[in-house]
Amino acid sequence: MSFLEKYRSAADSRKSLVCVGLDPDPERLPDHLRGTADPVSSFLTEVVAATCDLVCAYKPNFAFFGAMGVAGWRRLEDVLSAIPGSTPVVLDFKANDIGNSARRYAQMAYEALGVDAVTVNPLMGSDSVAPFLEYPDGCAFLLCLTSNPGSADFQRLSTQDGPLYQHVARKALEWSRTGPCGLVVGATHARELATVRRIAPGLPFLVPGVGAQMGDPGEVVRCGSDRNGGGLLVNVSRSVLYASSGRDFAGAARCAAESLRAKLERERASSLSP
Amino acid sequence: MSFLEKYRSAADSRKSLVCVGLDPDPERLPDHLRGTADPVSSFLTEVVAATCDLVCAYKPNFAFFGAMGVAGWRRLEDVLSAIPGSTPVVLDFKANDIGNSARRYAQMAYEALGVDAVTVNPLMGSDSVAPFLEYPDGCAFLLCLTSNPGSADFQRLSTQDGPLYQHVARKALEWSRTGPCGLVVGATHARELATVRRIAPGLPFLVPGVGAQMGDPGEVVRCGSDRNGGGLLVNVSRSVLYASSGRDFAGAARCAAESLRAKLERERASSLSP
Numbered sequence: 325m326s327f328l329e330k331y332r333s334a335a336d337s338r339k340s341l342v343c344v345g346l347d348p349d350p351e352r353l354p355d356h357l358r359g360t361a362d363p364v365s366s367f368l369t370e371v372v373a374a375t376c377d378l379v380c381a382y383k384p385n386f387a388f389f390g391a392m393g394v395a396g397w398r399r400l401e402d403v404l405s406a407i408p409g410s411t412p413v414v415l416d417f418k419a420n421d422i423g424n425s426a427r428r429y430a431q432m433a434y435e436a437l438g439v440d441a442v443t444v445n446p447l448m449g450s451d452s453v454a455p456f457l458e459y460p461d462g463c464a465f466l467l468c469l470t471s472n473p474g475s476a477d478f479q480r481l482s483t484q485d486g487p488l489y490q491h492v493a494r495k496a497l498e499w500s501r502t503g504p505c506g507l508v509v510g511a512t513h514a515r516e517l518a519t520v521r522r523i524a525p526g527l528p529f530l531v532p533g534v535g536a537q538m539g540d541p542g543e544v545v546r547c548g549s550d551r552n553g554g555g556l557l558v559n560v561s562r563s564v565l566y567a568s569s570g571r572d573f574a575g576a577a578r579c580a581a582e583s584l585r586a587k588l589e590r591e592r593a594s595s596l597s598p
Numbered sequence: 599m600s601f602l603e604k605y606r607s608a609a610d611s612r613k614s615l616v617c618v619g620l621d622p623d624p625e626r627l628p629d630h631l632r633g634t635a636d637p638v639s640s641f642l643t644e645v646v647a648a649t650c651d652l653v654c655a656y657k658p659n660f661a662f663f664g665a666m667g668v669a670g671w672r673r674l675e676d677v678l679s680a681i682p683g684s685t686p687v688v689l690d691f692k693a694n695d696i697g698n699s700a701r702r703y704a705q706m707a708y709e710a711l712g713v714d715a716v717t718v719n720p721l722m723g724s725d726s727v728a729p730f731l732e733y734p735d736g737c738a739f740l741l742c743l744t745s746n747p748g749s750a751d752f753q754r755l756s757t758q759d760g761p762l763y764q765h766v767a768r769k770a771l772e773w774s775r776t777g778p779c780g781l782v783v784g785a786t787h788a789r790e791l792a793t794v795r796r797i798a799p800g801l802p803f804l805v806p807g808v809g810a811q812m813g814d815p816g817e818v819v820r821c822g823s824d825r826n827g828g829g830l831l832v833n834v835s836r837s838v839l840y841a842s843s844g845r846d847f848a849g850a851a852r853c854a855a856e857s858l859r860a861k862l863e864r865e866r867a868s869s870l871s872p
Contacts, residue, residue, distance in 0.1 A: 347699065385695070385699055385702075386693075387693075387695050387699040387700070387702035387703045387706065388699065388702050390702065390703065390706035390710065391702040391703070391705040391706045391709070391710055392710065393671075393706075393710035393711070394668065394671045394672060394675065396710070397667075397668045397671050398668060401668065416695075416699075417693065418693050418694060418695050418719070418722075419660075419661075419691065419692050419693035419719070420692060420719070421659070421661050421690075421692050422744065422745060422746040422748075423746060423748075425621065425659055425661040425662065425690075426661070428659075428661035428662050428664065428665040429661045429664065429665070431665040432661065432664035432665045432667075435665070436664065436665060436666065436667035436670070437667070445692070445693070445694070445719045445721055446721075446751075446752065447719055447720075447721045447741060447744075447752055447753065448692075448741070448744050448746060448748050448749060448752075448753075449746065449747070449748020449749055449750065449751030449752055449753070450747075450748040450751055451746050451747055451748040452744075452746060452748050453748070467721060467722070470696065470722050471696060472696040472697060472722060472723065472725050472726060473723070473724075473725055474696075474697075474722050474723020474724040474725040474726050474727070475722060475723055476723065477720075477723030477724055477769060478720065478721055478722075478723055478762065478765070478766070478769075479721065479722075479723070481757040481758060481759065481762065481765065482757060482758045483755040483756060483757045483762070484755060484756045485755065488752065488755065488757070488762070491752070491755065492752070495751060495752075
């Protein structure tokens with residue numbers, strides 16, 4: 325099944341636009357896990373088990389695994405194998421390279437790790453994105469307007485074709501005729517999210533920034549959803565993973581994910597009602 | 599010793615601006631290595647042994663290792679441990695993320711892998727680059743104008759502050775007051791290399807694109823070197839690694855690296871002569 329089919333099936337059947345980001349921070353794990361053989365894998369496996377009927381996708385961030393060295397790679401494999409096959413996985417990687425090397429990054433994501441989609445930095449242009457589009461069942465989420473303050477440095481620059489992030493959105497639309505792609509737009513930029521949705525009405529958007537970064541979930545749905553009230557993966561990481569540092573961490577993660585799911589669904593219901 | 603000290607010491611003592619890119623392609627390994635326990639590690643270790651007195655740096659590209667899964671991570675560690683401590687290593691990674699996650703990428707490069715420098719995609723702006731600048735002995739090489747055709751899509755866009763790549767160069771100059779950084783400028787853009795050198799007279803430039811990508815080594819030195827005739831890491835990967843597919847591969851790699859070294863030195867000598 326392709327990424328898009330998996331995503332739509334999970335989002336529809338679970339009535340959820342919630343994507344849970346898996347960013348394991350060894351310093352924030354619950355104390356009682358510290359004695360176990362592999363606290364990181366235990367932690368993530370329990371979070372997945374507690375949330376997998378509530379989410380439309382998971383998004384492990386490679387940075388957090390890579391920082392742990394080769395053990396991190398194993399832990400990434402562990403958590404990938406703990407995620408039910410019905411739930412798509414977006415590898416948050418944000419790298420890219422010239423065509424010859426970008427092909428290897430695509431292999432890393434889709435073949436070595438076997439994920440369903442991957443975030444890609446578009447700065448190096450068409451031939452750097454093309455190898456990702458050769459996987460018809462995948463999806464390359466191109467960084468368009470990221471949720472962080474530094475997004476103003478380059479992504480908002482005025483160019484001959486409007487702000488850079490809008491140019492990226494137009495290119496993504498063009499490239500989506502070749503293979504599946506989507507866009508990353510931060511929840512912290514609701515107005516721009518609406519603009520990007522007008523440019524690319526049918527592309528899936530990965531929207532980080534609603535938890536610790538304070539983006540508003542209601543605005544994300546109002547500004548970012550497609551005409552069917554979907555097309556969104558609203559990502560939350562820290563505020564779900566670290567909802568509690570006690571023995572109840574998995575239950576607390578579930579409550580935090582459910583609370584976001586319900587907020588998004590309320591907004592979706594009211595925005596679709598006539 | 600910091601990256602810059604290591605680089606200058608290696609470049610001066612070996613009279614070399616050559617950086618050898620370590621991009622292992624399992625399909626291009628010499629046939630006679632295929633039966634060995636780990637052909638990739640054997641191959642890279644021999645290439646390093648045959649070239650390490652001729653180069654100012656090595657640049658392993660993470661994409662090629664990542665594509666091999668967890669075994670690739672081990673092979674990256676193998677080759678890193680085979681590189682003499684006097685030769686700096688630039689991890690070619692080209693990723694980045696919001697500050698919280700970029701810190702993890704910096705940890706991956708400088709702590710988990712223990713390299714001396716890393717290539718960084720600057721698209722996400724100041725807070726995404728800042729964690730890399732916190733390593734005073736490292737160096738963050740920011741993608742400025744890459745060697746591939748797709749660099750025209752975004753990097754050459756006219757902005758309110760001139761072409762995007764020039765804006766990146768100015769930002770790198772500004773950020774270099776906080777911590778060590780350099781720029782990646784492709785050898786395939788000689789004229790722009792001169793422009794970037796005028797913008798950032800003192801920053802080190804990593805210049806890929808002279809081998810398989812056909813950039814001219816003489817032009818790179820004429821257009822890209824700093825006022826001391828240095829400040830360049832001229833990268834070559836495929837045309838050194840795969841100079842021969844026979845039993846003489848390591849000797850052929852040495853010859854190819856030496857040929858580039860000599861070309862660069864001739865140009866450097868003539869450009870510094872009064």
